[in-house]
Amino acid sequence: MNGMQKIQMLFEQNKGRPLLMTHAVGGWPDLDTSESVLSAMLESGADMIEVQIPFSEPAADGPLIVSANHEALAGGVTTRKVLEMIGRVCEKRSLAGSGRLTSVLVMSYLNPILAYGEKAFVSDARSFGVDGLIVPDCAPDEISLLPEIAAEVGLAFVPLIAPDTESSRIEQICNRFCSPFVYAVLRYGVTGKSTSIDSLTEAYLSRVRSASGCAVAAGFGIRERRQVEALGCSVDCVVAGSVFIEAMNEAASRGSGMTDAVRGMVAELVRY
Amino acid sequence: MEKIMNEQARKRYFGDFGGRFIPEVLVPAFEELEEAWASVKHDRKFFDELERAQRDFVGRPTPLLLAENLTTSCGGGRIWLKMEALAHTGAHKINNALGQGLLAKKMGKKRLIAETGAGQHGLATAAVAARLGLECEIFMGEVDMARQHPNVYGMRLFGARVTAVTEGSRTLTDAVNAAMKSWTERVSDTHYLIGSALGPYPFPEIVRTFQSVIGKELRSQFRERYAELAGRASRDPSIEMEQGASSGSCILAGVSDAQKSLPDVMVACVGGGSNSIGLFHDFLDDESVRLVGVEAGGHGTAPGEHAVRMTSGQGRPGVVQAYRSIFLQDDNGSLLPTSSVSAGLDYAGIGPELAYYGKNGRIEFTSASDEEVLDAVQVLARTEGILPALESAHALAAAVRLARTLPVGTDIVVNISGRGDKDLFITAPRLDGEDWLDFLKAEVARLEGLL
Numbered sequence: 001m002n003g004m005q006k007i008q009m010l011f012e013q014n015k016g017r018p019l020l021m022t023h024a025v026g027g028w029p030d031l032d033t034s035e036s037v038l039s040a041m042l043e044s045g046a047d048m049i050e051v052q053i054p055f056s057e058p059a060a061d062g063p064l065i066v067s068a069n070h071e072a073l074a075g076g077v078t079t080r081k082v083l084e085m086i087g088r089v090c091e092k093r094s095l096a097g098s099g100r101l102t103s104v105l106v107m108s109y110l111n112p113i114l115a116y117g118e119k120a121f122v123s124d125a126r127s128f129g130v131d132g133l134i135v136p137d138c139a140p141d142e143i144s145l146l147p148e149i150a151a152e153v154g155l156a157f158v159p160l161i162a163p164d165t166e167s168s169r170i171e172q173i174c175n176r177f178c179s180p181f182v183y184a185v186l187r188y189g190v191t192g193k194s195t196s197i198d199s200l201t202e203a204y205l206s207r208v209r210s211a212s213g214c215a216v217a218a219g220f221g222i223r224e225r226r227q228v229e230a231l232g233c234s235v236d237c238v239v240a241g242s243v244f245i246e247a248m249n250e251a252a253s254r255g256s257g258m259t260d261a262v263r264g265m266v267a268e269l270v271r272y
Numbered sequence: 273m274e275k276i277m278n279e280q281a282r283k284r285y286f287g288d289f290g291g292r293f294i295p296e297v298l299v300p301a302f303e304e305l306e307e308a309w310a311s312v313k314h315d316r317k318f319f320d321e322l323e324r325a326q327r328d329f330v331g332r333p334t335p336l337l338l339a340e341n342l343t344t345s346c347g348g349g350r351i352w353l354k355m356e357a358l359a360h361t362g363a364h365k366i367n368n369a370l371g372q373g374l375l376a377k378k379m380g381k382k383r384l385i386a387e388t389g390a391g392q393h394g395l396a397t398a399a400v401a402a403r404l405g406l407e408c409e410i411f412m413g414e415v416d417m418a419r420q421h422p423n424v425y426g427m428r429l430f431g432a433r434v435t436a437v438t439e440g441s442r443t444l445t446d447a448v449n450a451a452m453k454s455w456t457e458r459v460s461d462t463h464y465l466i467g468s469a470l471g472p473y474p475f476p477e478i479v480r481t482f483q484s485v486i487g488k489e490l491r492s493q494f495r496e497r498y499a500e501l502a503g504r505a506s507r508d509p510s511i512e513m514e515q516g517a518s519s520g521s522c523i524l525a526g527v528s529d530a531q532k533s534l535p536d537v538m539v540a541c542v543g544g545g546s547n548s549i550g551l552f553h554d555f556l557d558d559e560s561v562r563l564v565g566v567e568a569g570g571h572g573t574a575p576g577e578h579a580v581r582m583t584s585g586q587g588r589p590g591v592v593q594a595y596r597s598i599f600l601q602d603d604n605g606s607l608l609p610t611s612s613v614s615a616g617l618d619y620a621g622i623g624p625e626l627a628y629y630g631k632n633g634r635i636e637f638t639s640a641s642d643e644e645v646l647d648a649v650q651v652l653a654r655t656e657g658i659l660p661a662l663e664s665a666h667a668l669a670a671a672v673r674l675a676r677t678l679p680v681g682t683d684i685v686v687n688i689s690g691r692g693d694k695d696l697f698i699t700a701p702r703l704d705g706e707d708w709l710d711f712l713k714a715e716v717a718r719l720e721g722l723l
């Protein structure tokens with residue numbers, strides 16, 4: 001089963017409830033903690049995790065995620081080390097044989113991937129158990145071989161859609177990028193600030209669904225269960241990111257464990 | 273479909289460099305900009321209006337001055353100065369700010385945002401916003417706000433809001449990120465007036481177009497000034513010769529024999545690349561003209577000690593800040609820190625058009641160190657009574673180095689992209705330490721009494 005098929009199956013098995021995709025900056029605050037945080041996310045109920053490769057210029061991110069990127073880099077985290085860490089997380093899960101299907105995706109800006117080598121990156125990511133890539137600055141109408149290289153090994157290459165993306169363009173983007181789902185960015189601006197869910201959001205999401213013809217994940221500014229519930233009927237997956245970093249920061253300042261904070265946050269966002 | 277997308281994408285490139293790697297939220301903004309740009313690019317009326325404003329508001333054309341004393345003291349090629357320093361607000365940055373300001377106005381935008389390093393682009397944008405009745409917000413790294421404070425004051429005086437950028441190294445690179453992010457939050461009434469010939473397409477082309485007025489003016493000015501020189505030589509060559517072999521021969525060497533329509537060498541400093549591509553662009557096809565870009569050599573050659581992207585061996589192709597170019601980066605693709613005495617050259621990337629002509633050899637690159645630059649400031653001040661910006665002094669330092677090695681009669685044009693008043697707080701402590709400190713102490717005491 002390749003990455004695309006696995007993600008596809010994940011969506012199919014859970015029809016009727018929205019999946020939760022959580023975000024973490026790989027190697028933040030350090031590699032060991034990050035590894036246990038990722039495992040905790042998967043164990044406590046996240047269906048997919050999106051692990052960000054630390055980069056000096058995270059163009060779509062707000063201050064919290066930017067700082068986490070810079071701190072990880074300052075701590076000596078490299079792209080390779082993050083991929084290896086993902087490998088350990090995936091291996092541990094398959095050894096545990098928990099049964100519940102989960103999936104790991106990598107979020108990276110283009111330059112760390114170019115620096116690693118596109119082919120090498122895709123093949124290493126695949127061999128460490130990554131199922132898909134989210135690359136916010138790999139614009140669909142730009143010249144890049146990365147989407148094709150990912151498709152060759154069955155790695156999902158997730159399209160990002162914005163509130164003003166026209167339906168015809170959504171179709172074009174979905175033709176260019178192979179993925180079982182699209183990621184609908186809920187609002188303008190960078191990651192972090194809260195997003196209000198209203199009737200415009202619903203109209204946008206149903207337009208994305210019909211134009212893309214596939215499952216829809218939505219994120220940016222998801223912080224509480226109220227939002228998850230409001231989105232629940234319009235989307236197949238809800239994405240939450242900065243709120244986890246915030247919870248981890250708070251835990252650290254209280255002197256309590258980051259992994260517990262992460263488990264608590266997952267539980268707060270979803271209740272089965 | 274993919275083929276068509278690719279063909280359109282190709283147009284956004286200079287060889288391998290350029291492109292538009294923007295997040296999806298910015299696509300409508302760039303489509304709007306591209307359309308507006310296409311409609312004015314060949315619009316006579318737009319450029320007529322721009323030319324009038326360049327004349328009356330900016331004070332163009334800026335002079336071309338033969339630096340006779342400097343030439344004589346170097347004893348080699350003739351050094352000419354293209355005096356962008358005399359443009360309103362003190363640098364070439366106003367050429368682009370004015371052009372894009374008019375474009376934004378035409379697009380119905382109510383608000384301008386911009387990044388700034390040395391503060392010259394921020395100052396120019398703030399001035400244009402005031403003149404055109406637009407709101408203005410400038411993003412500036414905290415480190416740069418401290419070292420270029422006179423410009424912060426100027427921007428505020430022009431009514432702009434100056435927002436401190438506290439991320440990363442808190443310099444120009446971070447200010448570009450902050451401005452771009454702010455744009456994603458509010459695009460409908462806002463134009464991002466980028467300050468150099470970089471960023472996603474069509475910015476590099478827009479900025480170069482508005483800056484190429486520098487080279488266009490230079491072409492006719494050089495011919496005219498050279499003819500005047502020839503007139504001087506033919507009227508009374510003996511007088512010049514009597515002044516001594518060294519001086520007279522440097523200034524008038526080879527002048528009498530014919531007209532000359534092109535300089536031999538043109539030199540400009542390169543931050544993002546707007547003053548350099550503005551000077552060079554009109555001469556790219558004139559193969560006899562050597563084009564030399566000068567990067568910030570900083571205080572050393574190790575990573576982090578300079579901003580030399582083209583010749584340090586530490587610059588590699590990549591995609592950062594939404595364009596493909598040469599960036600100073602580490603093995604993981606993260607940008608390396610940079611260092612320069614000049615805030616305007618303290619940047620890890622370089623405009624895509626310069627990267628292209630650098631790689632294909634049409635534009636040569638060299639660098640000047642912080643020390644050489646501080647020397648060059650003093651040399652020009654003493655020999656010609658001109659105070660260049662630290663950025664421009666990079667070009668000057670390299671030009672002086674070159675002039676010494678080139679035969680008399682060679683014509684070298686240096687772009688004095690800006691004036692050095694803004695650098696007072698950097699140069700004065702180094703050049704006039706004790707006295708400056710006493711002055712500052714007295715001034716603080718006086719203000720504390722007043723406030």
Ligand SMILES: Cc1ncc(COP(=O)(O)O)c(C=O)c1O
Nearest residue numbers: 392543544545546547616663690
């Ligand atoms: C006077 C002056 N020259 C040069 C530069 C460098 O920019 P560019 O390479 O775009 O001309 C700056 C930037 O702030 C500047 O203020």
